[in-house]
Structures are given as structure tokens and as C-alpha cells.
Amino acid sequence: MSLLPLDEAQARVLRLAPPVGVETVPIRDAIGRWAAADLAALRTQPERALSSMDGYAIRFDDLPGPWEVIGESAAGRPFGGRVGPRRAARIFTGAALPEGADTVLVQEEAAREGTRLTLAGEGPPRPGSSVRAAGLDFTAGERLLPAGAPITPAAAALLAVGGHGVIPVRRPVRVAIAATGDELVPPGSPPEAGLPESNGVLLAGLLDGLPVERIDLGILPDDLPTLTAAFAAVDADVLVTTGGASVGDHDLVRPALEAAGGTIDFWRIAMRPGKPMMAGTLGGAVVLGLPGNPVSAFVTATLFLLPLVRRLAGAADPLPRRRLVPLGAPLAANDRRADHLRAALRDGLAFPAPAQDSSMLRTLARADCLIVRPPHAAAAKAGDSVEILDIG
Numbered sequence: 001m002s003l004l005p006l007d008e009a010q011a012r013v014l015r016l017a018p019p020v021g022v023e024t025v026p027i028r029d030a031i032g033r034w035a036a037a038d039l040a041a042l043r044t045q046p047e048r049a050l051s052s053m054d055g056y057a058i059r060f061d062d063l064p065g066p067w068e069v070i071g072e073s074a075a076g077r078p079f080g081g082r083v084g085p086r087r088a089a090r091i092f093t094g095a096a097l098p099e100g101a102d103t104v105l106v107q108e109e110a111a112r113e114g115t116r117l118t119l120a121g122e123g124p125p126r127p128g129s130s131v132r133a134a135g136l137d138f139t140a141g142e143r144l145l146p147a148g149a150p151i152t153p154a155a156a157a158l159l160a161v162g163g164h165g166v167i168p169v170r171r172p173v174r175v176a177i178a179a180t181g182d183e184l185v186p187p188g189s190p191p192e193a194g195l196p197e198s199n200g201v202l203l204a205g206l207l208d209g210l211p212v213e214r215i216d217l218g219i220l221p222d223d224l225p226t227l228t229a230a231f232a233a234v235d236a237d238v239l240v241t242t243g244g245a246s247v248g249d250h251d252l253v254r255p256a257l258e259a260a261g262g263t264i265d266f267w268r269i270a271m272r273p274g275k276p277m278m279a280g281t282l283g284g285a286v287v288l289g290l291p292g293n294p295v296s297a298f299v300t301a302t303l304f305l306l307p308l309v310r311r312l313a314g315a316a317d318p319l320p321r322r323r324l325v326p327l328g329a330p331l332a333a334n335d336r337r338a339d340h341l342r343a344a345l346r347d348g349l350a351f352p353a354p355a356q357d358s359s360m361l362r363t364l365a366r367a368d369c370l371i372v373r374p375p376h377a378a379a380a381k382a383g384d385s386v387e388i389l390d391i392g
Helices: 006-014 153-161 199-207 224-232 253-259 294-312 361-366
Strands: 022-026 055-058 067-073 087-091 103-106 110-113 116-119 143-145 166-170 173-180 212-220 238-242 263-267 278-282 285-290 323-326 338-346 349-352 369-373 385-390
Touching (some): 006 263, 006 278, 055 067, 143 153, 173 199, 199 212, 199 238, 224 253, 238 294, 253 263, 253 278, 253 285, 294 338, 294 361, 323 349, 338 361, 349 369
Parallel strands (some): 067 087, 173 238, 238 285
Antiparallel strands (some): 022 166, 055 087, 055 103, 067 116, 110 116, 263 278, 278 285, 323 385, 338 369, 369 385
């Protein structure tokens, strides 16, 4: 069976399910999620021209003065009168510019005795100086955020200023996680009991910060009826398993999925680590069968599970972003599989770990990026640019 190219495999996974349903939540609770619709401004910001400095609101045509100070404008307490010829109003940062005024004379450039104001300092202001025009940031009806955009803290603040108190987002994605293997025991078991199960902890940590509802299926044995029953009972948007997705006598995830009524979309990807990853569907759930080796599980979760959850949650751009950095050490030429090498960043250089066995969690824990080597990449020397995925 030929190996599926990585980019094609990612595209096929993202096509397996549409985004989940929409709910409306308070804007504070929307941070970390994605907009489920285009969001337009409900008001203009600022609604009126405002002062950006403390000083005096004047008419530019009245320069070089003098002026008579006739009132005061503070944020939330605007001056109710009009600034006419040779008149000025004391104004503070964020306060509305009074009617008739078009320029702010900053207080460092002004001299005042009683109500008499004169020009001081190095020179007169320019027309409209220190004034934030109405609508400088945005106007009512203008799109603030497109559907599928992330609701970052800054985006949430923008929407709040734009008049929104609640916004539509996708509901949390239900993700069921199962580890398979007779050799596995819960973390903290006595050393002689078996191999501590670590992928569940790893996947739960990777999903933290995403809008998900985790469903822990625990450790499932290498038993076809047990696996089939467990899979058939799953009520989730995503079922992710670790281990048992290869072709050995005890690799039963694929036959159990099919026995439960599921279908396989693809299996085996031209990547390292993570070649035996499987993708399919079961009822309304997308199924990802990740390898059991913890580093393979981490890499495939980074490249497939997290983008899938982001897409289900409404993200327009769910794939992880790569960036270029120089190598700190040489790399040999690559074969037909895309490599994802654990590496550490030091002084802006990416240093690949000397040992890359997919069972070695220590090298993963010490890494803060993955060096991405495309299929058939030529040998690279120290200083050459390579693509990385940040994982720290």
C-alpha cells in the first residue's frame, strides 16, 4: 500500500466533518474560541472626536491666540457649550472635543493666568493636532471580525468596544480519548504492574486551552469484542485512540472500528514519526487512530487532532504555522517520508536531538520545536534555513 502524502492526509481529515453547532456566549467566555459568524460594529468608535492629550480645545484659525477659557471637558463629562472665536475649553485625555473646536493645544505648550490662555513653548500646533477623529478606529456596520477568526483577548476587547456583549461561537467539541493495549496500566501503578499509560495525559494536555469536552474512555484491552462495544457506545464528535492501529495480531483498532459500523478513510502516511496513523468515521464522529509510541502520538496529534478540533470549533485556519530558522547542526538527506525532528532552540538556532527514536519521551520533553523535513530533502548544513513547528 502506498503512503499518503502528509498535506493530502491533513486535508482529508479536515474534510471528514463540518463545524459543530453554534451557541451564544458572553464575550469573556468566548476568548480562545472562533467566531461563528461575521461580526460587525454596533457603534462607531470613537462616537465623537476626542482629545488624545491634556490641554485646551481651540479653533485652529484663532492661533496664535490669546483665548479666554470658558469651560472644561473631561471623559464622561463633556463641555456642553460651544467654543467660539478666541475661546478655549480645558480638555483632558479621552474627553469629547467641544462643538466649534478642531484642535487641542497641549498643556505643555500653553500658559494660563486665570481665564486668559496664551501660546507658549516651541511652536503652534498643526490643524487637528491631538484630536482623535470620530470613527478613527471603526464605524457602525463595519466588519470587526470575520467568521472563523480566533477570539483573542485583543479581539474580544475590540468586539466589546464595538458594542457586543455576547457573540456566536461553536459549542465545545466532544473528544473521546482511549488508550489501547494489554501492557498498559494507569499512571502511578507499581513498577511491576506494567507500562504506565502516558498518551492520555499527553493528549489531555495538548487539548487544554481548546474549547473541548474531554471524555476519558481509559485503557481498553486488546480484545476485539471489548473494543467494538466501547467504540459503538461512543457519543462524541471525535474519537481518538492511541496504539493498536498497525497490522500486528494484537492491533485491533481497525477491525473493531469496522465491526462497530465505522469506515476507514485512510491509513499509513508518508511521515516520520507517525506512519501508521489511521483516520475514519463512526456515526457522527471522526476517528483518529494514533500510534502508541508517545512521540508518534504527540506528532500526529499536533498535525491532525489539534487541527481537526480547531476546524470543528470553527477555525478558518486550523493548521499549525511553520516558520524558518537556521540550523544549529547539519542534517542528512531525507527519504520519501516527511520528518519531524525534535529540536531545541538556542540563540535563534534549531539543534536537532541526537536521538530521535519515537519511544523517547525525554527528548520530546526537552524539545521546544519540531524541525520539518519534507520528503527527499537534500542534506543541510549548519546555518541553512529549515522550517519548524513551535511546541514549547
